[in-house]
Amino acid sequence: MSDHQPPRRSPPEPPPGAYRTYPADYFPEPDGGGSGPVPRGSGGPGPAGARSPLLTARVLIALTVVVGQLWALPVAANAWLSGDTDTAWWTTAFSGACFLVVALIWRLAPERER
Known part of the structure; x- marks a missing residue:
């Protein structure tokens, strides 16, 4: 018997849109060495975890909103259908105010965190 092994072939490319696996040494070391993509777990710009509380x-x-x-x-719909238009309009105004609160929070966020 011979110890000769056939040459290794690289795996075929997956079809477009398919999940691709990478060898373990493809991602660079956490110290920034290597030439591959950004290492897993990097949180983006800034120090790690700096954005997390905000x-x-x-x-x-x-x-909560x-x-x-x-x-x-459902409170507004129930009030409207039962003829209580005052409650229906107040709950509709509350829903609009909730939307404005979230829009304000989004607008006040720094550009890089949107």
């Missing part, structure tokens, strides 16, 4: 606060405010709008929609 981003978390904005997301929590936006989620969404919950408020989800409450206001």
Whole structure:
């Protein structure tokens, strides 16, 4: 028997849009060496985790507003259908104010975090 092995072939390219796997040594070391893409886990510009508290606060405010709008929609619809137009208009105004709060939060965010 011979110890001769056939030459290694590279795997075929995946079809367009398919998930591609990379060899373990493709990504550079965390110290910035190498010539591959940005290492996994890099949070973008700035020191790691610097954006996290502000981003978390904005997301929590936006989620709270969404919950408020989800409450206001059925209350407004129920009030409108039962003939209580005052309540319907107040809850509609509340929903509009919620939208403006989220739009303001988005507008005040730094350009790089939008």
